Amino acid sequence: MTTQVNYKEPAPIMNKENPFESMMERFDTAVNLLGLDVGIYKYLKSPTKQVITSIPIIMDNGNIEVFEGYRVIHNDVLGPSKGGIRYAPDVTLDEMKALAAWMTWKCSIVNIPFGGAKGGIKCDPTKLSIHELERLTRRFTANMLDVFGPERDIPAPDMNTNEQTMAWIMDTYSMHSKRTVTGVVTGKPMILGGSHGRREATGRGVMIVSVAALQKLGIKSTEATAVVQGFGNVGSIAAQLLHEQGVKIIALSDINGAIYNPKGLVIPEVINYVERNSTLAKFPGAEAITNEELLELECDLLVPAAKEDQITSKNASKLKCKIIAEGANGPTTAKADPILQEKGVLVIPDILANAGGVTVSYFEWVQDRMGFFWTLNRVNTRLERMMDEAFVNVYKTAAKYDVPLRIGAYILAIDKVAKTLKLRGIYA
Ligand code: NAD
Numbered sequence: 001m002t003t004q005v006n007y008k009e010p011a012p013i014m015n016k017e018n019p020f021e022s023m024m025e026r027f028d029t030a031v032n033l034l035g036l037d038v039g040i041y042k043y044l045k046s047p048t049k050q051v052i053t054s055i056p057i058i059m060d061n062g063n064i065e066v067f068e069g070y071r072v073i074h075n076d077v078l079g080p081s082k083g084g085i086r087y088a089p090d091v092t093l094d095e096m097k098a099l100a101a102w103m104t105w106k107c108s109i110v111n112i113p114f115g116g117a118k119g120g121i122k123c124d125p126t127k128l129s130i131h132e133l134e135r136l137t138r139r140f141t142a143n144m145l146d147v148f149g150p151e152r153d154i155p156a157p158d159m160n161t162n163e164q165t166m167a168w169i170m171d172t173y174s175m176h177s178k179r180t181v182t183g184v185v186t187g188k189p190m191i192l193g194g195s196h197g198r199r200e201a202t203g204r205g206v207m208i209v210s211v212a213a214l215q216k217l218g219i220k221s222t223e224a225t226a227v228v229q230g231f232g233n234v235g236s237i238a239a240q241l242l243h244e245q246g247v248k249i250i251a252l253s254d255i256n257g258a259i260y261n262p263k264g265l266v267i268p269e270v271i272n273y274v275e276r277n278s279t280l281a282k283f284p285g286a287e288a289i290t291n292e293e294l295l296e297l298e299c300d301l302l303v304p305a306a307k308e309d310q311i312t313s314k315n316a317s318k319l320k321c322k323i324i325a326e327g328a329n330g331p332t333t334a335k336a337d338p339i340l341q342e343k344g345v346l347v348i349p350d351i352l353a354n355a356g357g358v359t360v361s362y363f364e365w366v367q368d369r370m371g372f373f374w375t376l377n378r379v380n381t382r383l384e385r386m387m388d389e390a391f392v393n394v395y396k397t398a399a400k401y402d403v404p405l406r407i408g409a410y411i412l413a414i415d416k417v418a419k420t421l422k423l424r425g426i427y428a
Helices: 019-034 038-045 093-109 130-143 163-177 201-216 233-244 267-277 291-295 337-343 356-370 376-401 405-424
Strands: 049-058 064-075 081-088 115-122 153-157 225-229 248-254 257-260 287-289 298-304 320-325 346-348
Touching: 019 038, 019 093, 019 405, 038 405, 049 093, 049 130, 064 081, 064 093, 064 130, 081 093, 081 163, 081 356, 093 115, 093 356, 093 376, 093 405, 115 153, 130 163, 153 163, 153 356, 201 233, 201 298, 201 320, 201 346, 201 356, 201 376, 225 233, 225 291, 233 248, 233 267, 233 298, 248 267, 248 291, 257 291, 346 405, 356 376, 376 405
Parallel strands: 081 115, 081 153, 225 248, 225 298, 298 320, 320 346
Antiparallel strands: 049 064, 064 115, 248 257, 257 287
């Protein structure tokens, strides 16, 4: 005898437009539509493992300082867990739990054999020297030796961590294993077993699903207009690749401001300008507008690729785009969802749109384990195939349940993990 879930988050929490609460609201909606057994629901809400560790290091001045580190494995039913490690003063266990769950759904949607995890260290990396950062990373890795592993849990870079951080983790893990274990992390430098195309993967994935969505709406790429918010790794690559597809990019922004040219911006020129000036503000040949104005421009495609909570219940009704491709994590709040649905905007949700990064991380792990490295062309061709397949699967699921793509994506992701769990059974 099984009991179906009919779950509703307590109202006080939902009053805040918080990205993680937003995610849980969509999770609950999808679970209710799937008619998931209450036991499975409880299982999927509870992280498999939560580790809190003290990390003592000797600072450059000779004093001992102790930091707190976290690793949360949300779920490893589909395979080893995968997720980034961030260094920031406001890292908390609760945030890690939410981000780890996000990774479970993302990996499930793109059909890669990984579970979800996230980790971090509460620290201010701007106040640490390179040597202190290295000691912090190595001691954290040593404390996590029985958590990390190419067949157990595979970290990647996230906020304020990078290729060098991954190289230190890989080296520390390898020293303890008495052999070089490249597959323990992804996002490594190429020379240490990194993959071609990894840096561009998220932006490329955004471009692939955007083109697929334009096709669904019968809009030719060469006749489409787009606006991109954020010009970092995801935004600049997505803008460049959309530009190469013939899409006219009419506006761009970064933290310092936004630029607009209805005739279209030449993206390589903007990239060149940003390399010289560190910002796109004051780019010649474009009008300066605000970030708020940028989001409300009339266009076919809007790509929020900056940060969370950009499209909210306050501005959603003012948007004039046909498609939103969420390059950033959590750029749209749960309260904005019904407003966008009412307006008929096709939203490609973050857990699908920005999953290109984790997909090429998977390729990196596969290449490390094979000891055989692919060409850039092979990486990009396989990425395109997997993103296209994921888009079609999400689209079909959304149509079947008559829900927006976001809920379709959650249904697809949760259903796969729940089915796998049922087949594996509960070990007792
Ligand atoms: P980034 O730091 O390289 O770039 C962020 C960009 O956004 C910068 O241009 C910054 O100036 C701009 N920005 C910040 N605040 C802004 C604001 N208020 N208005 C307009 N622009 C603003 O970061 P990134 O790696 O490109 O990540 C962007 C988003 O994509 C984040 O939400 C991240 O979690 C998500 N994401 C990134 C990856 C990846 O592989 N890098 C993968 C999945 C998801």
